[in-house]
Amino acid sequence: MITTIHPLVVHFPIALLTIYAVVELLRFKKINGQTYWFYLKAILVILGTIGALVARQTGEELVEAWRASGASSSIVVNVHNNWSLIATWIFGVLAVAYLGAWLYREGVLKNPVGQWCERLIRSWLIPIIALIGLAAITITGALGGAIVYGSDVDPTVKFIYLLLVH
Numbered sequence: 001m002i003t004t005i006h007p008l009v010v011h012f013p014i015a016l017l018t019i020y021a022v023v024e025l026l027r028f029k030k031i032n033g034q035t036y037w038f039y040l041k042a043i044l045v046i047l048g049t050i051g052a053l054v055a056r057q058t059g060e061e062l063v064e065a066w067r068a069s070g071a072s073s074s075i076v077v078n079v080h081n082n083w084s085l086i087a088t089w090i091f092g093v094l095a096v097a098y099l100g101a102w103l104y105r106e107g108v109l110k111n112p113v114g115q116w117c118e119r120l121i122r123s124w125l126i127p128i129i130a131l132i133g134l135a136a137i138t139i140t141g142a143l144g145g146a147i148v149y150g151s152d153v154d155p156t157v158k159f160i161y162l163l164l165v166h
Contacts, residue, residue, distance in 0.1 A: 013051030020044035
């Protein structure tokens with residue numbers, strides 16, 4: 001059962017966090033001035049990060065099930081795991097910043113931390129972090145594809161596999 005759960009849950013955070021990163025990179029005044037835009041980004045990154053945590057847990061359980069069956073995890077599995085950790089941390093930082101800003105806007109977090117989160121999400125730093133997160137999740141997904149379908153499944157997977165694993 002564990003082997004079927006990870007592929008099911010992993011695609012939700014990939015989709016949510018990819019959409020979040022693209023939305024975050026759209027920094028037009030007309031769009032950013034809309035109140036709903038903040039909440040859209042906050043919901044995408046918070047739910048995506050929660051999904052990434054679930055995906056990481058199910059991935060760890062999958063690796064443990066493989067090891068229990070006598071199989072050893074390969075280098076590509078370990079590199080995939082490391083990149084998933086990097087991506088989860090990056091989006092986790094963004095999710096915490098958005099959550100702090102949300103609580104600040106609602107008057108729940110009325111201290112300098114909330115104010116700092118609000119300033120941070122309005123800064124030029126957030127789209128850069130989102131872009132780095134998008135790269136990390138792309139690498140993670142490519143390595144996941146290499147695990148399931150082999151390193152020659154497509155040119156992007158092959159390039160990332162050769163660059164990071166081989």
